[in-house]
Amino acid sequence: MARNTTPAPESKETPVDLGRIALDIQAANTLALMETTAAENVLALAQQLGYDGALSVGALEDGIRFYQQRTAEACLELGKRLVLLKEASLHGEFMPRLELLGIEYQTAKKFMAASLKFGKGSTSTLLKVANNQGKLLELLVLDDEEIAELSETGSVRGMTSDKIANMGVRELRTNLRNAFADREANDKLLSNKNAQIDKLSRHIAKSTPDQVLLELQKESAALMNDALGCVRGQIRQAFIALKNHSEDDNSLFMAGLVGQLQGDLNTLREEFNLPDISTAADQELAAEVAQWGTPADH
Numbered sequence: 001m002a003r004n005t006t007p008a009p010e011s012k013e014t015p016v017d018l019g020r021i022a023l024d025i026q027a028a029n030t031l032a033l034m035e036t037t038a039a040e041n042v043l044a045l046a047q048q049l050g051y052d053g054a055l056s057v058g059a060l061e062d063g064i065r066f067y068q069q070r071t072a073e074a075c076l077e078l079g080k081r082l083v084l085l086k087e088a089s090l091h092g093e094f095m096p097r098l099e100l101l102g103i104e105y106q107t108a109k110k111f112m113a114a115s116l117k118f119g120k121g122s123t124s125t126l127l128k129v130a131n132n133q134g135k136l137l138e139l140l141v142l143d144d145e146e147i148a149e150l151s152e153t154g155s156v157r158g159m160t161s162d163k164i165a166n167m168g169v170r171e172l173r174t175n176l177r178n179a180f181a182d183r184e185a186n187d188k189l190l191s192n193k194n195a196q197i198d199k200l201s202r203h204i205a206k207s208t209p210d211q212v213l214l215e216l217q218k219e220s221a222a223l224m225n226d227a228l229g230c231v232r233g234q235i236r237q238a239f240i241a242l243k244n245h246s247e248d249d250n251s252l253f254m255a256g257l258v259g260q261l262q263g264d265l266n267t268l269r270e271e272f273n274l275p276d277i278s279t280a281a282d283q284e285l286a287a288e289v290a291q292w293g294t295p296a297d298h
Contacts, residue, residue: 034090035090038087038088038089038090039055039088041087042055042084042087042088043055045083045084045087046084049080049083049084049115049116051080051081051084055084055088057085057088057089057097060081060084060085060088061085061097061100061101063077063078063081064078064081064082064085064101064103065101072127072130072132072133072135072136073127074133075111075114075133075136075137076114076115076118076127076136077115078111078115079111079112079113079114079115079116080115082103082108082111082112082115083112083115083116085097086112110137110140113140114136114137114140117140117144117147118136118139118147126139126147126150126151129150129161129162129164129165130164132169134169135164135167135169135172138169138172138173138176139172139176141176141177141180142156142157142176157175157176157179157180157183158179159175159179231261235257239254242254
């Protein structure tokens with residue numbers, strides 16, 4: 001009688017998925033490479049910012065929490081750590097970390113901008129005048145040349161460092177904006193003036209000598225009319241107000257002002273060797289003489 005053979009038990013081992021293992025190893029290598037690259041970037045950025053503290057994510061977050069409670073100097077330190085944290089974080093991690101730290105993204109951007117703009121050179125003058133975070137962030141509107149001017153001369157946009165230090169945040173913001181608006185207006189005025197000069201130069205270059213002479217005479221006459229208007233209008237009204245102000249005699253004072261005007265007129269007459277035709281008869285004679293000459297006679 002033949003013996004029944006017992007079948008071999010089925011193997012319970014899971015087949016090895018070599019393809020999946022290769023993908024996992026590749027992913028791990030990619031992650032390690034990303035972390036190494038991030039660490040190198042963080043180290044280089046720390047050296048650029050002048051930061052010599054710990055660079056681990058945990059240490060950076062602890063430092064951020066600490067400097068959140070401080071003032072202007074802390075604002076720069078906070079910004080440095082935020083810049084480094086962003087560099088150290090993998091793609092998509094920075095925003096969640098900001099949420100955990102309780103920092104809004106727009107606020108973080110301001111702190112990071114301050115550290116990148118003000119953390120490169122000497123900041124002693126800057127920190128002296130910007131004695132709180134609010135004023136430091138307002139000074140972000142300054143360009144690099146203005147920051148250098150503040151550090152070197154102690155003033156910027158017409159404001160001294162002492163004046164800035166005594167201002168509130170709102171007053172500083174207003175003064176910075178007004179100074180910028182004034183500078184923009186002056187630049188625009190200068191640009192328009194240069195454009196007019198260029199236009200006039202091109203016009204003169206294309207004009208005949210007689211046309212140029214006529215233009216110069218018109219311009220001279222316009223300036224003279226402005227001066228006459230000032231004398232006959234504003235100065236005369238000022239003299240009337242002085243005379244009516246009190247019973248005191250202001251004649252000597254007014255005579256001094258007129259004397260200065262007369263002195264300048266005499267200087268012009270001597271410089272250009274001009275005849276005195278100040279009387280009505282002299283002016284009429286001069287007008288008749290002027291009519292005798294024509295461009296063809298010159």
